[in-house]
Amino acid sequence: MTTVLAAASLGVDEPAVDLPGVPGFIESTFNPLVYGVARPCLRHTAMIGARTAMVLGSLMGDTTTADLHSRRLIDGKVHNPLLFMQATANSVMGYLAAEFGVTGPALSISNPGDPVAPLLDTAELLLAEGELDHVLVIGVELARAARSAAAWQELTDFTLGGTGPPDQDFAVALLLRAGGPPLPADRPGNRTSVRDLLRVADGHLYQPHLGAS
Amino acid sequence: MNRAVQVTGFGVRTAFGPGAEQVRRGVFAGVPAFAPVTRFDTGPYRSQVAAVGADSLSVADALAETAVAAVGMAGVPVGDRTAVFVGTGGDFAALTRYWRTGGDAAPTVPAWQAEALAVRLGARGPRLAFTSACVASAAAIIHACRMITAGRIDVAVCAGAYLVEEDNFAKFNSGRALSRDGRVRPFSADRSGLLLGDGAAAVVLESRSHAGARGATALADVAGWGDASDAHHIAKPHPGGTGLTRALTAALRRADASGLDYINAHGTATPLNDSAETRGLSAALGDRAGMVPVSSTKSTTGHLLEASGAVEFVITLLALLDGVLPPTAGFSRPDPDCDIDCVPDAPRPAGIRRAATINAAFGGANTALILEHP
Numbered sequence: 026m027t028t029v030l031a032a033a034s035l036g037v038d039e040p041a042v043d044l045p046g047v048p049g050f051i052e053s054t055f056n057p058l059v060y061g062v063a064r065p066c067l068r069h070t071a072m073i074g075a076r077t078a079m080v081l082g083s084l085m086g087d088t089t090t091a092d093l094h095s096r097r098l099i100d101g102k103v104h105n106p107l108l109f110m111q112a113t114a115n116s117v118m119g120y121l122a123a124e125f126g127v128t129g130p131a132l133s134i135s136n137p138g139d140p141v142a143p144l145l146d147t148a149e150l151l152l153a154e155g156e157l158d159h160v161l162v163i164g165v166e167l168a169r170a171a172r173s174a175a176a177w178q179e180l181t182d183f184t185l186g187g188t189g190p191p192d193q194d195f196a197v198a199l200l201l202r203a204g205g206p207p208l209p210a211d212r213p214g215n216r217t218s219v220r221d222l223l224r225v226a227d228g229h230l231y232q233p234h235l236g237a238s
Numbered sequence: 239m240n241r242a243v244q245v246t247g248f249g250v251r252t253a254f255g256p257g258a259e260q261v262r263r264g265v266f267a268g269v270p271a272f273a274p275v276t277r278f279d280t281g282p283y284r285s286q287v288a289a290v291g292a293d294s295l296s297v298a299d300a301l302a303e304t305a306v307a308a309v310g311m312a313g314v315p316v317g318d319r320t321a322v323f324v325g326t327g328g329d330f331a332a333l334t335r336y337w338r339t340g341g342d343a344a345p346t347v348p349a350w351q352a353e354a355l356a357v358r359l360g361a362r363g364p365r366l367a368f369t370s371a372c373v374a375s376a377a378a379i380i381h382a383c384r385m386i387t388a389g390r391i392d393v394a395v396c397a398g399a400y401l402v403e404e405d406n407f408a409k410f411n412s413g414r415a416l417s418r419d420g421r422v423r424p425f426s427a428d429r430s431g432l433l434l435g436d437g438a439a440a441v442v443l444e445s446r447s448h449a450g451a452r453g454a455t456a457l458a459d460v461a462g463w464g465d466a467s468d469a470h471h472i473a474k475p476h477p478g479g480t481g482l483t484r485a486l487t488a489a490l491r492r493a494d495a496s497g498l499d500y501i502n503a504h505g506t507a508t509p510l511n512d513s514a515e516t517r518g519l520s521a522a523l524g525d526r527a528g529m530v531p532v533s534s535t536k537s538t539t540g541h542l543l544e545a546s547g548a549v550e551f552v553i554t555l556l557a558l559l560d561g562v563l564p565p566t567a568g569f570s571r572p573d574p575d576c577d578i579d580c581v582p583d584a585p586r587p588a589g590i591r592r593a594a595t596i597n598a599a600f601g602g603a604n605t606a607l608i609l610e611h612p
Contacts, residue, residue: 086369099337109412123472128468129467131603132377135347135352135369153384179350183354
């Protein structure tokens with residue numbers, strides 16, 4: 026049994042939303058989105074960093090940074106060390122960990138199919154070990170771009186399902202704790218978007234949504 | 239039901255070639271595999287060398303090769319209840335190819351790698367890709383241990399693969415992380431950085447009950463695991479190795495053990511990592527730290543990025559099975575900040591019962607896995 030203590034979501038339908046600046050993270054909305062939804066959850070008064078884990082789920086990952094680096098490489102341009110620093114989702118979780126003193130596990134996953142169940146399952150497994158009180162789960166996906174559109178199509182052809190990329194860059198975070206009543210929409214199946222994490226939090230929101238959802 | 243986790247099969251590939259025997263001839267002999275890279279033009283970069291194998295494989299090929307070998311060794315039926323967990327950032331050679339000449343985009347997606355491997359094996363249980371950089375495949379193994387212990391699954395194939403390509407070569411070059419002199423000298427005073435290497439490995443993990451019921455021979459128990467964050471920096475390790483200490487302490491607690499006979503270190507040979515790792519190990523092991531042999535096999539294989547956890551898990555397993563510790567190759571002179579027994583240059587016979595493998599990654603993520611004789 027897991028309870029939602031806090032939730033936040035943020036979407037970028039350019040240029041409608043000002044994302045929080047995150048020093049060292051440039052060019053892509055991926056990391057500011059993660060930071061923007063994680064911060065209000067990690068500010069929850071019950072959160073104790075030493076007993077909190079983070080799990081970030083994204084099928085495609087930060088395609089903006091990956092594609093930018095790859096295209097610059099092919100064009101023979103000077104490589105920017107900041108793109109190296111932000112090349113993995115671990116980096117922004119490290120930034121969050123440092124700010125909020127989170128010393129539990131930090132995992133990043135890419136799941137074929139349902140993007141929600143692995144996040145919740147992993148959180149439950151972590152909480153079941155008894156050494157953690159809270160797990161912050163984060164779902165993030167960027168909107169369609171050339172490679173990701175091709176990849177989404179090929180994944181669909183490969184029977185991974187899904188309905189394609191979101192229509193805007195989008196992230197959602199839930200701060201979960203062990204115990205309490207079951208989640209309101211426990212494993213309904215056929216979830217296809219990280220937005221479906223919000224359905225899990227319906228009626229359990231601690232924080233108002235911060236942006237478009 | 240006994241939910242203890244056992245290793246019943248493995249497959250491995252390094253720059254030395256496919257299979258455990260190549261690991262014994264290269265890694266355990268202390269022979270660095272570094273050579274000039276010919277897969278792409280290294281002219282623009284600080285270093286021109288890496289540990290690159292002779293074969294031309296894709297990430298999916300390397301995952302499949304090692305996983306098929308692991309499943310074959312285990313002799314385990316693969317089907318509805320077999321999970322597949324993979325540590326990978328996707329195929330970066332495919333990413334470069336996509337932008338340079340066009341080609342399939344799906345292999346660039348980490349989840350596709352897990353799905354493709356599951357299809358190849360006929361595994362229809364849970365499948366998931368772990369993308370957490372240099373702890374990715376260790377995280378995959380830890381996830382399987384948690385799933386098996388919780389009774390969610392009985393069998394998991396855990397794998398990781400990384401093959402040297404230009405995208406990450408350029409990234410590590412821009413981060414000034416590559417060795418200046420073409421050598422990797424973990425724990426030495428004059429270490430100057432890492433070099434990349436080809437690597438892939440897969441292991442079959444089972445509950446003791448499942449392995450026992452089918453009469454399988456366990457190679458080792460996964461007695462403990464731990465993962466923890468530094469809460470320090472997006473890229474630099476905590477100078478005191480505090481996350482590593484927490485990860486290893488948790489693994490020792492789970493294993494109900496106070497001591498270790500060998501540690502396969504993360505040991506990247508960057509100035510910051512090795513001293514932080516030494517402090518982290520010292521804090522976890524206390525007075526016993528100086529008595530535990532610690533080696534970095536990245537001195538022979540290179541840094542295998544997402545594959546590090548899986549390949550070094552297999553190397554640690556071989557040390558346990560063979561009774562030989564792999565050396566830290568290329569050791570030059572001691573660093574007072576790395577005052578450990580780093581098994582310099584030559585393999586060391588040692589009857590060991592319990593060994594750990596340690597990994598760390600960007601964002602301050604740390605993992606520890608403990609293997610024991612069953």
